[in-house]
Amino acid sequence: MSVPNVIIHRDADMLAKAVAARVITRTVDVQSGKGSASLVLTGGTVGIATLAEIAASPARDAIDWRNLDIWWGDERFLPSGHPERNETGARQALLDHVDVDPARVHVMRGPDSGMTAEESAEAYADELRRAARPEDHGPAPSFDVMMLGMGPDGHVASLFPGMPALYETRPVVAVHGSPKPPPTRISLTLPVIQGSREVWLIAAGEEKAGAVRLALSDSGPMQVPAAGARGRQRTLFLLDRAAASKIPSSLGRLSSP
């Protein structure tokens, strides 16, 4: 697992713009190397703001949208089209505005599919398994970039502190009783997160500062799930000043003055 690199931007707005630029550049680099790329999206405020900034960027068409797989780190178990679904936010902010291949937009199904949360998690695990290549050495693709938001309690995706989902070895899990509403969710698990080539944890706001500090310390993921947010080749902690305000200054330098 890679050691996190901390990059600090002035505020949440600059953070979303800078991450958007980074997504575009990274995707173009990966596509020029191997043709297609895979990107895992996150819900949450900064996650969706980042997608809106990608949509607004004139450079967005440098991406070959037809050769991109879109996945989610987690989803709220609500019917499709529900305004609280991470998918709905991502479609409105970005996916409805670019030429993605609908067959490569891999959504986690809601109750309107007729599936229970457990069945939906299994269906997603099957989809991941089908997409995995021998070089991924596991039941899920080794994603090129996984973006993760983080809650003030240190949760990432829908992996909340102290919950059994953190011990899960299957790639996808149904989560019940989430402390952040809605209570039922579907989430990728730590082994899949840690199998990603790059993991980018994105956080803004003072209420995240304590969790950011712990996620960079040697806390275990059981207490602070974000401490398990590490990619195989690269881990970035992309923060605004407020979210970075409790980390030792040796760890990060301000990137946007």
Ligand SMILES: O=C(O)[C@H](O)[C@@H](O)[C@H](O)[C@H](O)COP(=O)(O)O
């Ligand atoms: O379904 C969700 O809510 C998310 O995927 C979740 O993991 C989110 O990214 C964090 O809670 C941060 O959310 P904020 O940026 O809104 O604080």
